[in-house]
Amino acid sequence: MKKKVNFFSRCLVLMLVFAPFIQVFAQKTVVSGKITDAGSGDPIPFANVMFKGTDIGTTTSFEGQYTIETSKRVDSLVVSYIGYITKTKAVSNTVQKLDFQLEENVVNLQEVVFVAGENPAYEIMRNVIRNKDKNDKRSLDAYEYETYSKTEVDVDNITDKFKKRKIMQKIISVMDSVERMAGEDGQPILPIFISESLSKTYYRNNPKLKYENILKTKITGVGIEDGTLVSQFIGSSFQEYNFYQNWLNIVSKEFVSPMADGWRLYYDYDLTDSAYVDSDFCYRLDFFPKSEQDLAFKGTMWITKKDYALKQMDATVTQTANLNYIEKIKIQQELAPTKAGPWIPVKNRVLLDIGEVTENMAGVLAKFYTSNRNIMVDDPKDQTFYAQPIKIEEDFNINNGNDFWNEHRHEPLSSTELNVYKMIDTLKSIPVVKTYTEILKVAINGYKKVGKLDIGPYLNLYANNTVEGHRFQLGFRTNIDFSDKWVLGGRLAYGTEDEQFKYQAFVENIIDRRKWTTIRAEYTKDIDQVGLAAEDLMGNYIFLAATKFGKLIRPYRYEQAKLSAQRELFKGFTPKLVFNYKTFNPLYNFAYYTQPGPDAPLATAFKTSEAIVEARYAKDEVFVQDDNNRISLGTLKWPIFTMRYTRGLKGVLGSDFNYNKLGLNVFNDLKMGFFGTSTISITGEHVFESLPYPLLKAHVGNESIFYTNAAFNLMNYSEFVSDTYVSLNYNHYFQGFILNRVPLMRKLKWRLLATANVIYGQLSDKNLALIPPNTITGEEMPPIHSFQKNKPYVEVGYGVENIFKIIRVDFLHRLNYLDNPDVSNFGVKISFQFIL
Structure with missing residues (x-):
């Protein structure tokens, strides 16, 4: 019996000695998993993960992964992050995997309230601004x-x-x-x-x-x-x-960075935490825009204590923005320092x-x-x-x-991503999906791809006007499946009233894609209008198509042969050489004196041969290549300069005139932050010799109810002609700068805009002398107006865009030349646009 007592006593002593270790081993809890957004499935980095009722916590990695452990007995895990609903899940006191999907918390931005004294986040932000140049990757000589x-x-x-x-x-x-x-x-x-x-x-x-x-x-x-x-x-x-930039361009809009030089004008800040992120001790700053409708972010950034550099960023723009x-x-970002000092997003x-x-x-x-x-x-x-x-x-x-x-x-x-590949392959094989996607591609591109050909453009399939009656047209072009060097194309049209065929054929050779070197030859026979020529309206395809309907203004038939070559000699600079032969056969009452003076003989048709030298310089323009096409995405900062010199060659292919033209255009897209954006285009041209007015500049008017940037919107078609002019086209889009401050407008998300079109031009006496009076031809001729000396034509406007998200309404005022026939000093025009 005594031996039994001793045995149990020794066991009891051993249990008491090892009890703490047994308890630790028995209650060791290790939980790992991934935190994702319930709506998008994306990982949520920097989220807070804590055992409930303890101070034991961690944060998720950039991939949303976490691992947390404790020796204490716990029953649940709490996950929280700014902008999301906090979530709690039960845990077992063992090793387990636990994933969370957090739902967005759709509430108004919190109001940040500070007690007496300066907000402690401000001193951190001042140091961030002081060290921007040192930490911004753009300060590196190269990377x-x-x-x-x-x-x-x-x-x-x-x-x-x-x-x-x-x-x-x-x-x-x-x-x-x-x-x-x-x-x-x-x-x-x-x-x-x-x-x-x-x-x-x-x-x-x-x-x-x-x-x-x-x-x-x-x-x-x-x-x-x-x-x-x-x-x-x-x-x-x-x-x-x-984010070291003051403004970030996202979906063509300018958003102010929470690290902008003028940070206090746009944001409130709250210093909420400090902790080690990897090996860097960091401050956590939460930031909120002062106005919910402004194009700004809310979110969290971690700033290093040592260099005041951005370590991590989580910035969100919500649907309250305009x-x-x-x-x-x-936008979520993780950065790392380079050996030279500045930080680069990894x-x-x-x-x-x-x-x-x-x-x-x-x-x-x-x-x-x-x-x-x-x-x-x-x-x-x-x-x-x-x-x-x-x-x-x-x-x-x-x-x-x-x-x-x-x-x-x-x-x-x-x-999940591996399954995505399989699922998309399945969707692509469903017939109804194929049909819908083909319809959508035609609507966007204007062409239907059929093997090695693109058929279209469908915008020009049909028109109806006073000269041609019903006009039917069909065209094609080859695509990259045919060749990545050669592009062939053409179109054929027929008018039921004039019973005439019109056509175009072209061939283009892409010699060098890197320096974008091309040669193109084309021949066209068609109908056009003075002041509404297709060459003057390139890029405004809807307005150009609309001019083929209804009554044609000063129509004429023409045949044109054109040969052009261009090459980007160095970044941003592209010269172009063109030879252009064209005939002019009017379909309206037109004549001109072959020499100045009333006794000179009259002529109605003419031919021209031109040699054109064009130079275009856009310092930081960005291009992408769409198969056999090159698409400009505009410039980042600098204006675009285009200069053109034209020499008329009398006698070449029967040309009737010698002449010289010189033109210049400057275009710039100005980004003004919260004040909105502006586009400005300045154009000037001078014709040195006397010519019939169709060879001068017939300024583009607009008698339709639709607004277009390609025209003077309260000017009649071909109302004015100039041999020397300078024009200004200015548009300013306020975005939400003004109407965001009006409660009802803020809810509707309407946006103000302003426009101005100014032209200062003249028609010399020598060119006026080439225009005969109406009595000479026996029937009334359309009047040609010229600008008065020192009196520019001016029209200004204001309007509202984003009505029902797609409608724009412009209210326009014509300020002078109101004595001209059939003009108005005020007009309302509409347009449709899909903008963000």
Whole structure:
């Protein structure tokens, strides 16, 4: 018995000694998982994760991942983040995986209240501004890195009503798998596009030049082909945002950065935390726009204590901002220092949430992710290296299978993203989806692709006017499937009233894509109008098509042969050479004296041969290549200069005149922050010799009810003609700068605008002398007006855009030349536009 007592005593002593260790081992709790947005499925970085009732917590990584552990007995885990509803889940005291999907908290911005004394966030912000130049990557002499980009586009907000639509009935089986993909708390989404790209990005500071070389792309989408245009837009150049800039351009709008020089004018700040983020001790600043309707952000940024550099950023623009269709824009960023000091973003995530246009439609989510690595600094290349801002390797879509991407992705695809590829392939095979996407592509491009041909443009299929009666037209052009060097095209039209065929044929050779060198030859036989010529209205296709309807003003038949060549000699500078032969055969009462004086013989038709030299300079213009086309995305800052000299060659191919013309245009897009944006175009031209007025400048008028920037909107068609003129076209878009301050207007999201069109011109006495009086030809001739000396033509306007999101109304005032026949000093014109 004594031995038994001793045995149990020893066991008891051992249990007492090891009890703390046994307890620790038994109650060790380790929880890991991922925090995502319930609406988009995107990770939520920097979210707070804590065991309930303890001070044990952590934050999620940029990928939304977390791991947290404790030796204490706990029963639940709490996840919270600014802008989201806090969520709690039960935990077991063991090792487990626990994912959270947080729903957005749609509430008004909080009001920040401070007690007496200065807001402690202000001193941090002042230091951030003082150190901007030191920390901004643009202060580096040069930098380069490898970029991996990933883009996904999904249909979201899929309601039961939307599911009942005919097209959706065809894809219900796909929808079932989509709902399973969304997660236990997530909203169902329907992926329609996913892409990946690998590129090298290069930047040089002096002069400021940038170049992206896209090495490989992989694109899968409904109605999307793996073409050069899409491949350029999925590169890193269009997903780069630098918060050290005062203003960030997003979806063509200017948003003020929370790190702007004038930060106190736009934002309130709150210092909410300080902690180590990786190895950097950081301050957490929450920021809120002073006005909910302004194009500004709310969110959180982590600022390092040592350098006052931006370590992490989470910035969101909500649907309270004055934007159309867009419910949310979210930008998340993680930065790392370079060996030279300035910080470079190493991970970026952008979310664009586009709401339903109507109640019967779903919304769209666009998600962009970029990762940068292998960063090198201060090794600038020669300036010629940056000549082409975006270049795609010729084999960009060859040998880009799973083996390549598994090796070169900066991080593996998630299981959801792998399923996206499979789901899109399934959608593309559904016949009704194919039909709808083809209709949409025709509506956007104006052409229907049929093998190696594009048929169209459909905007010009039909017209009806006083000369041709019913006009029917059909055209084509070859696409890149035919050749990436040669483009052939043409069109054929027929009028039922004049019983005449009209046609055009052209051939173009793309000699060099890098320096964009082309040669083009074309021949045209058609009808046009003085002052409304197609060459003068290029880019205004809807207005040009509208001028083919109704009564034609000063119509004429012409035949034209044109040969042109152009080459970008260096970045931004493109000269162009043109030879142009054209005949003029009027279809209205027209004549001109062949020499000044009433006794000179009259003529009605003429021929011209011209040699034209044009030079265009746009310092920081960005282009993308759409198969065999080159598309300008405008300039970032500098104006565009275009100069043209024309020499008329008498005797060449029967030309009737020698003459010289010199013209200049300056165009600039001015971004003014919260004050809005302006566009300004100044044009001047001088004709040195005496010519019939159709060869001078017949200024574009507009007698329709529709507004257009291509015309003087209260001027009649061809009302004025000049041989020397200077014109100004100015448009200012206030965005929400003024009407955001009016409660009702703020709710409607209407926006003010202002316009001014001014022209100062003259028609010399020698040119006036070539115009015969009405009595000579025996029938009334349309009057030609000239501007009076020192009296410019002026029309000004104001208006409201964004009515029902698509309607613009302009109220216009003509200030002078009111004695001219059939003119008005006031007009109201409308137009339709899809703007954000």
